[in-house]
Structures are given as C-alpha cells and as structure tokens.
Amino acid sequence: MFETDAPRTDPAPDPDIDTCLAEMHPADMPETDIVEEGGEGDLVVDAVSKRFRTGRTDVHALDNVSLHVRPGEFVCLVGPSGCGKSTLLDIIAGLTRPDQGEVRADELVVAGPHRHRLVMFQEAALFPWLNTLGNVMFGLKLVRGLTRQQRVEIARSHLRLVGLEKFARANLHELSGGMRQRVALARALAPDPRVLLMDEPFSALDAMTREQLYLDLQRIREQRRKTIVLVTHNVREAVCLADRVILMSSPPGRIRDEFTISLPQPRDINTAEVASYASRITTALRNYADSDLAP
Ligand SMILES: Nc1ncnc2c1ncn2[C@@H]1O[C@H](COP(=O)(O)OP(=O)(O)O)[C@@H](O)[C@H]1O
Ligand SMILES: [Mg+2]
Secondary structure (H helix, E strand, C coil), X not given: CCCCCCCCCCCCCCHHHHHHHHHCCHHHCCECCCCCCCCCCCEEEEEEEEEEEECCEEEEEEEEEEEEECCCCEEEEECCCCCCHHHHHHHHHCCCCCCEEEEEECCEECCCCECCEEEECCCXXXXXXXXXXXXXXXXXXXXXXXXXXXXXXXXXXXXHHCCCHHHCCCCHHHCCHHHHHHHHHHHHHCCCCCEEEEECCCCCCCHHHHHHHHHXXXXXXXXXXXXXXXXXXXXXXXXXXXXXXXEEECCCCEEEXXXXXXXXXXXXXXXXXXXXXXXXXXXXXXHHHHHHHCC
C-alpha cells in the first residue's frame, strides 16, 4: 500500500528518535527482570485495602477488595467518581502499594510495574519530542534483545493495527485526541504485554470518536487476545466492551456486585440490549449510593 511517510527500505530516517530513546534513563522503565516465561495474564486481587492519609484527611479508598480476572478476560470497573477505581488499577499495575492484601499476576506477587502489565491513561501520556513511530518504538525498549530494525517493524505493524500507518512520521501536535489515544494503544500493545490496564481511556474524546474506538478496540482484542481491565464511569461503555462488569461504590471503596454480559461480540453501543444491561447496572449503582447515604 502507498505510504506517505518514509519508504520501508529506509526505516531509520530520524536520528532524533534514536537519540531520544537512548537518553531515556533505564530507571524510567518498568521492571523487566521478573520471570518472563509462562503465564497468560491471570490476575488475582486478594483482600486489598488502601487508605490515603494526608494532613487532616484520611480517605479509605479501598476496603477488602478481591477480584479474579481470568486470562483473556475483559473486565470493566464502574462506579461513581472517587470510589477507588483508579487506585485499584494502579495497585494492579504495581504503581501503588496496598496497605493490606496483595495482587498476584500469573501467581507472582506484584511488587512494581512490569512490562506484562501496561497502563493506558485518559490523557495519552506520550512524549511530545518523539513522533508517532518514535512513541510506539519507545514502548519496545521494554523488550530485550530486539534490534532497531525489529523495533521499527513491530512499531509499524502496531500503527497499522490502530489505523495510523500513514502517520508514522507525524508529530503529536498534528494528531487529534482520538489519534493520540490510538498511538497510546499501539505503544501499550507493541511490547505484547499479557495484561492491558486502561484508566478512562476514552472519556476525554467526543462521542463519535469514542464509538469508533469501541469498535476498533473490540476488533483489536479479537486479534490480540489480552487480559484487559478498563476503568470507566460510563456504564454503557462498560457493557459495550466487557465480558464482565464490576460494580464499585464508596466510601470506603468496595466491590458491590458484578454482571456478566452475555451478548455476542463485537457489540454496538447503540443497541437496545446494551441499553438494557446499562440500565440495570445504573439502577444498582444508584441503590448503593442511596443506601450508603441512608442514616
Ligand atoms: N494519592 C492520593 N492521595 C490522597 N487521596 C487520594 C490519592 N489518590 C486517591 N485518593 C482518594 O482516594 C479516593 C479514591 O480515588 P480514585 O481511586 O482516584 O477514585 P476513582 O478513580 O474511582 O474516581 C478518592 O477519595 C481520592 O480523593
Ligand atoms: Mg479515576
């Protein structure tokens, strides 16, 4: 296919990318040393509790939360703002330590970030001094033993996967918000992690862009089976994407219930079936809020 960017025979047209990548300090990288072999992306959250004590405030962010996410399963965490969704995702990622309990990823206790559990945030945390290809290649620094040529090829194939192959050489400021989230998705998928963690990845996007990304994410998931945990306050989004929706409430942050979504995939968010599940889940969330407020 015709490409507007550099020809394939010259995959190293931008020495700036190499310089920037080389200058990244290894301490910025997630841990890569823990067992690389085996494992399929099984996640166990075992009786996790977390408090944030700052000055006069003491927030009980998570109280005795347990959850098992099976390999290849797509789970969405939903609940009102402040119920501990991001805290739970950060603990699974190894970015935050629980006060009590533990998370086990493929039977190993999570002690820090790892290349097999990569996170995607609401605002694509991309490097503005790298172009699109450079950002995806950066993620591949997490994988040992790849030649530069291999990194270029893997990065290109993931840009293709998210529909951005023509924008490999584009600067980030030339991309829309939706395109930047696609770059972030390509960067997270390129190192082939077992687990993909997503914190409100679509909430800053307009509705049409979001709906396109729901379809794309479902297509990509079909092609690259991963364990996915996605945090959202958008119940319809959760129903559209997830095998299972976990309902949370606060304070303190707790898991209250779960709904298995038995609808064929891929799903269109605008169907009556999705709306029906979403309505039941929203009612349940409202009931928790009301009963928590009751004297
Ligand atoms: N680093 C922190 N320091 C103090 N309080 C925090 C910190 N992170 C989260 N919290 C508090 O913990 C609660 C849960 O936050 P969070 O996990 O971000 O909720 P959610 O993602 O569901 O909106 C909130 O009350 C929030 O203010
Ligand atoms: Mg949050």
